[in-house]
Amino acid sequence: xxxxxxPLGFEFVRNALVVCTVAGALCGLLGVFxxxxxxxxxxxxxxxxxxGGAALCAxxxxxxxxxxxxxxxxxxxxxxxVTRRRIIGADxxxxxxxxxxxxxxxxxxxxxxxxKQSIEATVFGSVLGVSSGDVLLILGVTVGSVxxxxxxxxxxxxxxxxxxxxxxxxxxVARIDALLMLLLSVAILSSMKVLGVTLIAAALVLPxxxxxxxxxxxxxxxxxxxxxxxxxxxxxxxxxxxLDVASxxxxxxxxxVVFAVVFAITGRRGLRRAAGLDDHHGSAPDVTPxxxxx
Amino acid sequence: MSExxxxxxxxxxxxxxxxxxxxxxxxxxGGESMLxxxxxxxxxxxxxxxxxxxxxxxxxxxxxxxxxxxxxxxPQVEVVDWNFPVTVLETVLMARPARxxxxxxxxxxxxxxxxxxxxxxxxxLGRRHIRELSGGQQQxxxxxxxxxxxxxxxxxxxxxxxxxxxxxHEVLHLLEELHRDGLAVVLTTHDLNGMAAHLPELxxxxxxxxxxxxxxxxxxxxxxERTYGAPMDVLEHAGLPFVVDRPxxxxx
Numbered sequence: 054x055x056x057x058x059x060p061l062g063f064e065f066v067r068n069a070l071v072v073c074t075v076a077g078a079l080c081g082l083l084g085v086f087x088x089x090x091x092x093x094x095x096x097x098x099x100x101x102x103x104x105g106g107a108a109l110c111a112x113x114x115x116x117x118x119x120x121x122x123x124x125x126x127x128x129x130x131x132x133x134x135v136t137r138r139r140i141i142g143a144d145x146x147x148x149x150x151x152x153x154x155x156x157x158x159x160x161x162x163x164x165x166x167x168x169k170q171s172i173e174a175t176v177f178g179s180v181l182g183v184s185s186g187d188v189l190l191i192l193g194v195t196v197g198s199v200x201x202x203x204x205x206x207x208x209x210x211x212x213x214x215x216x217x218x219x220x221x222x223x224x225x226v227a228r229i230d231a232l233l234m235l236l237l238s239v240a241i242l243s244s245m246k247v248l249g250v251t252l253i254a255a256a257l258v259l260p261x262x263x264x265x266x267x268x269x270x271x272x273x274x275x276x277x278x279x280x281x282x283x284x285x286x287x288x289x290x291x292x293x294x295x296l297d298v299a300s301x302x303x304x305x306x307x308x309x310v311v312f313a314v315v316f317a318i319t320g321r322r323g324l325r326r327a328a329g330l331d332d333h334h335g336s337a338p339d340v341t342p343x344x345x346x347x
Numbered sequence: 348m349s350e351x352x353x354x355x356x357x358x359x360x361x362x363x364x365x366x367x368x369x370x371x372x373x374x375x376x377g378g379e380s381m382l383x384x385x386x387x388x389x390x391x392x393x394x395x396x397x398x399x400x401x402x403x404x405x406x407x408x409x410x411x412x413x414x415x416x417x418x419x420x421x422p423q424v425e426v427v428d429w430n431f432p433v434t435v436l437e438t439v440l441m442a443r444p445a446r447x448x449x450x451x452x453x454x455x456x457x458x459x460x461x462x463x464x465x466x467x468x469x470x471x472l473g474r475r476h477i478r479e480l481s482g483g484q485q486q487x488x489x490x491x492x493x494x495x496x497x498x499x500x501x502x503x504x505x506x507x508x509x510x511x512x513x514x515x516h517e518v519l520h521l522l523e524e525l526h527r528d529g530l531a532v533v534l535t536t537h538d539l540n541g542m543a544a545h546l547p548e549l550x551x552x553x554x555x556x557x558x559x560x561x562x563x564x565x566x567x568x569x570x571x572e573r574t575y576g577a578p579m580d581v582l583e584h585a586g587l588p589f590v591v592d593r594p595x596x597x598x599x
Contacts, residue, residue, distance in 0.1 A: 089431065206450030211441040214431050221400050221420045222442050222496060269476040271432045272450075328430065 060294045069180035069247060070290050071188050073300060076244035077286020079195045080253070081260035081278040082202065083240050085271075086233055088261040089213050094144055095129070097254035098151035100241050102128035104250045105154030108161040118190075118242060125238040128154055130231075155250075180247055180293060180300045187246060194243045198236050205229060210271060247290075249301030256301075259308035260285065263315050266323030285311060351375045352416055352500050352531055353399050358408035360394060368394045369405065370555040376500060376533060381526045383542040384535045386552035387575050392535040395552060396502055399533060419493030421503040424485060424510075429478045435488050436460055436473035442492045463491045467521065482510045483517035490521065501525065503534040507541055519545040539566060539590045563588050 060066040087096050106124025110116065131150050202209060211219040212229045220226045241253055248256050264277035289304030296303065316323060355374040361367045368391045376382065376399065384392050397403040398410060400420055433441075439460045440452050452460070464470050467487045472480065477488060486506060493501055503522075507515045515538070523545055526532050536542055542549060543562035551557040551565055551574045558570040566588040571579040578593040 203450050207441055207444065210433075210437070214428065214433060214438075214441065215422065217402070218420050218422055218442075218492075221402060221418060223444070265432060269432050269478075270434060271437055274432050326430070326432075 056295070057291075060291065065180065065183050066290075066294055068185060068188050069183040069294075069300065070287060072183050072191050072244075072247050073180070073286040073290035073304060074283045075191045075195050075286070076240075076247060077256060077260070077282035077284070077289075077304065078279045079191070079198060079240050079282070080244060080248070080256040081264075081280070081282020082275060083198065083233075083237055084257040084259075084261035084282070085264065085275050085278045086209060086213055087237065087257050088265070090233075093254065093258050094147050096237065096241070096257040098147035099125055099129055099238060100245065100250045100253040101155035102151040103154075103238070103241055103245065105156075105158035105161075107245075108158030112161050112164070122238060122242050124154070125242060126235065129234045129238055179249075180290065183247065187243075191243050194239050198240060201232065201236060205232065209233065247300050248304060249299060252299075252301035252305045255305040255308065256282065256286075259305065259312055262327050263308070263312050265327045266312075266315050266319050269326065281308070281311060350413065351377050351411070352380075352413050354411045355398065355405075356409045356411075358398060358405045358410065360391075360398065360403065360405040360407070367554055369398070372408070372552075372556055374399075374550070374556070374559075376531060378499065378529070378531050380500075380531045380533065380548065381522070381546055382533045382548045382550060383546040384533065384550045384552055385537070385539055385542060385574075386535075386557075387537075390553045390574070392552055393504060396504055396533070396535055399500075400502055416500065417496060417498045419490075419496055419498030419501040421486070421489045421493050421501070421506060423505045423508060424482075424489075425505075425508065427477075427485075427489070429485075431477070433477060434473065435464070435469070435475050435477060435480070438477055438488055439463065439473075439492045439495055442495050460491070460495060463494050467491050467494075482514040486510070486514070486518045487521065490525075494525075498530070500531045500533065503532070505536060506534055507536055507538050515541050539571075543588050543590075566590055 060070075084096075087093055103121045103125035106121035106128075109124065110120035128150055208219070208224045208229050211222070211224055212226050216226050244253060244256070260278040260282040261274070263281050264274045267277055268274050285308040286304055289307040290300055292298075292303040292307065293300035319326075353374075353376045355372055358369055358372040358374075359367055360369040368389075372391075372395065374395075384395060386392050394403060398405050400418060401410075401412065404410075436452075436457070440456060443452075443456055443459075461470065461473065464473060467490060469480075469484050469487050469491070472484065472488075477485065480488065490501070490503075501522075506518050506522075510518070519541060522532050522534070534546075543566060547561060548559070549562050549565040550559040551570050553574045553576075557574045558565045558567070563583075563586075566581055568579060568581055571577075571581070571590060580591050580593050582589045582591060
């Protein structure tokens with residue numbers, strides 16, 4: 054029992070537990086849209102892009118959230134623009150723009166030694182120094198994100214499932230896409246401290262994949278993915294404290310254990326459900342109408 | 348003749364610096380229209396449908412759409428993500444904009460969706476995943492989604508593509524019924540013979556309009572050769588034209 058209560062004696066651990074749990078739920082919620090839209094690599098790319106912005110802010114002494122937020126959003130919009138114009142493919146666009154931003158951050162950190170020591174914490178996540186301000190930030194971002202998703206639920210669902218028909222039906226698809234990109238950037242920014250740049254993409258994808266293996270309903274997938282994200286965030290944070298390793302790593306590994314357990318239970322059915330994720334647009338039906346006639 | 352719902356005059360279009368995909372197309376869609384647009388792959392059928400929908404602004408010509416026109420659109424089943432986690436009811440309801448800031452459907456909205464499903468003969472399937480349906484039922488779900496917006500003009504992209512004969516008959520009979528109830532219908536297709544039996548008007552397209560009118564007037568060997576670039580024979584049975592490949596002819 055002491056194993057459970059001992060960490061709660063420290064304020065930073067209490068703060069980190071709240072941040073990890075809420076960040077896990079938020080990433081789980083947004084991860085549903087990310088995976089169903091075939092954008093998993095965007096989560097990975099955005100966090101790397103934001104790292105470049107964060108390093109620049111640290112080097113020139115600008116507020117981290119403002120600078121890194123603008124940098125991340127600009128990178129996201131640049132990726133979208135390059136992809137829409139079909140200059141290069143989406144994956145290649147993300148690879149070029151966001152890893153260049155990440156490399157820029159590494160170079161800056163090399164020049165400015167005063168921010169060098171925080172590189173490991175930024176890359177893999179750390180619970181040290183999680184303040185009550187961080188708690189308020191993640192709570193505020195989560196409440197705001199849930200409100201935006203609730204208010205735009207059908208438009209988000211329609212544009213995720215069928216953007217072309219949604220546009221014809223009167224949904225402002227470009228606006229909804231930009232809104233989702235904004236939510237994603239803000240969520241990554243507010244979760245980056247505990248989840249880490251390199252592991253945040255997994256926190257976005259894993260809960261949604263596990264939820265998809267468990268259900269065929271979009272609404273249930275949203276609830277399940279958020280709950281799985283929160284549970285893995287909470288458990289991973291406890292493990293991080295006791296094992297004295299980076300919080301991002303333990304959270305993602307906890308998520309992987311949940312994935313393995315659900316896979317063992319659901320077997321081929323779960324795998325078949327999750328198989329279509331990230332292959333959304335233009336994918337062929339797995340049951341063709343010809344075969345399906347009864 | 349009633350006021351046109353959509354009218355195209357001298358419409359032409361090309362994507363970027365590519366070859367024209369549409370050239371000098373004139374088309375009038377009225378409230379009484381039930382039109383099949385036929386043509387080979389790359390003939391501009393889908394682009395023409397997109398121009399009618401307002402998704403593509405043509406590079407040349409004029410498009411006049413009646414003010415406040417309500418359009419319904421049914422995409423090709425091949426582009427639908429059948430693995431997406433949605434039930435039939437969720438799919439149909441996503442076309443209805445939420446009137447209040449809450450995600451779930453109201454009792455009235457659910458009743459409206461159920462009524463459309465019942466009208467299309469798929470009542471009771473609302474809780475099923477879209478993948479679990481037959482080909483005909485899947486088409487009906489997407490027609491139901493379009494009908495929930497109470498359209499005056501329904502546009503369908505290749506509704507008979509990749510389906511078997513029974514499903515094709517189901518879908519075309521359903522469209523005939525909807526047309527009899529006052530809905531204007533425009534669809535694109537590769538399937539010449541299925542259309543001749545069900546549609547009063549056809550438009551043969553190969554970048555430009557090759558012929559338009561009743562099936563017997565449009566499905567003629569000279570028109571088909573111009574449209575498809577291959578010689579074809581046309582037989583007549585029970586007053587309907589049937590297109591067959593000309594045997595022993597090699598297409599250059």
